[in-house]
Amino acid sequence: MSAEASTQPATEPKKEDEEEEEEDEEESSIVDDDELWKDITPIPQADAERPMVQIAYHPEYRKAMNLFRGLLEQDERSERALKLTSVILQYNGAHYTVWNYRSQILKHLHQTDPEGKHIQKELGMLNKYMGDMRKSYQAWQHRALMVELLEDVSKEIAFVDKVLKADTKNYHTWTYRQSLLCRYNQPEMWAGELSAIEGLLVEDIRNNSAWNHRFFLSFDTFPLHSPDLTPEQFTKIVDREIEFTKQQILKAPNNPSAWNYLRGVLRRGSRGLNSVEEFVIPLTKTAHELDAENSWPIDLNKRSDLPVPAAVELLADIYSESQSKIKQALELYDLLAEKLDPIRKGYWQFRSQRTGPKQVTA
Template identity: 25%
Template sequence: MHGVKRSRLTAQAAEAKRLKELSKIESYLAIEQDVLSRKRAKDFSDEALGRTTQLLDLNPEFYTIWNYRRTILLSLFPSLSPEEIVSHLTSDLRLTTSYLLVHPKVYWIWNHRKWCLESVPSGPGETQKWREEFWKGELKLIEKMLDADARNFHAWSYRRYVLASLPISRPKSDELKYTQTKIEANFSNFSAWHCRTKVLSAIWQEQSFTEEQVKKAKDKEFELVTQALWTDPGDQSGWLYHRWLVGQEPPLDILQREIKNIQDLHEAEPDSKWCINALAHYTLLLAQQSTTSDDGANKLRNEAKRLYEILEKVDPDRRARYRDMDAMGKGFLDFTMSIASW
């Protein structure tokens, strides 16, 4: 800490610390060797399961051991009652919960959790009740995880998986409200914006929205994202969502309206690279859709070229990229394709 004088270890204390760390390493290597030896010997006993727990406690990123653990459990399940299987799975869910509190972004922990949920015995009566309780518990866990770190993309991805797997589907309008809450708390929450694109697309498709209905729904979204752009024009998240809303072939009136809005923002934030980038992109898109004379389209392309030249000065680290995007509009078309599938 600043202002606190560091105390140097004596030679004796330093040696004691070294020996302690060496002892930990030796202990870990001994457990690792034992577990891997059991794996090679196809030991699928309860004792082997316990040893994997000890090793994962020390290193929850050891995906080979997670695979081995699942193999052990699968070998045990045929001789167990449904209640006993659920007991094992409940223990593993508790185990992964404790790991996620310390390692919230380790893929293997999330993967094992999915496996546990998918391994709950199927059937009517009590087993159906277990399945429903397990899935409800997952939503509560994820909300706690996102309360702790609202931008944890692992938790957001897992949330989409849980929502898609719930025995009783949850209204997508609820998820829209949830994403909006997270976005309004922090406009820089890229994962929440991304989740919102998925939910909206699903609603429009499932409810067979007409083009006019989609347009009206997007107008409301433009209002939301405009708040984000004016609040923090230097954050990429809102700009990516804005580009997704505009799409590949936006109605001309929307494109002209959004260009005007961004020009207003550009006047207030002349050095915002994302603002200039959006103007250049949408100007090229307007040139592509232009129904005026060739001179009108060329004028728009020249304006986009001017904006890209400004970007080269504002953001010199990406100078070559802007030159590529300017060349015949190819770069902007490729990027539009990628954003459309975002």
């Protein structure tokens, strides 16, 4: 190297984002590389001769799909096929066939890649774009297959937590989380789940997805994470969940998620509805009545709208189980129909008819 050349500034190493941008440009440009595809016969989409509605596909997408069909017919699993799927998914991120083909390509490439570089790179791409694709079940299924190939789930719960920060109620994210827990059943994965869910409920007490996951942890999966659970320990879990739910109801009495959860816990714990009658009664009264009786529950939010329809319904259900309190149950169903929940008046009338004394005809 000459002295003059040596004075030129050294080329700085490319940043990861710059490398990814170059790869995106390369993947996009491969569609127009006729030399690359000279051995592939493009297969056009089999549309009707004169379709009623002609879909205006982007020219690049149309060309990429024609090449894709040609590759698919040969079942080619190569680097160029992988790049072509990237182009297509940029236009249509919900294309199940393309996602499935991409998974099969990576599975094939992984067989000659003992260090798992292809899979790690793919997970890196998914980490970057999963926030935008979080409502695509195809993308989540693809991720699950990649994790299975890599055989490393150590970072997955943390990744799911990150996605949930953007959308705490996304069905696909929660389904993926639960599948991870059940499939891999690692103690360290279960360890922080309950506290994580409590954190989400503190942020949003009405997050029905978090309530559902709490029930999943406490009652649906203990044979996995607590296989030696004794009846006494199970009783303590039921007691814990009942008390936890009561406290959340007092914070936001008109939150249906908590009321549904309470019913589920009572049912799973083989507890009668009447076991919470004392707790429910104050929530079926007006604020004026509670003031007059000086009977406000200690932790009840004083700004709550009272009476609470869900509490009235639960108390009506409790009374309907006792023959001596049928009349009181009917009065509560009538209260729901006429004042508290008139939009479902027909339903409450139906419940009342089902509860009332049967008429005997001659």
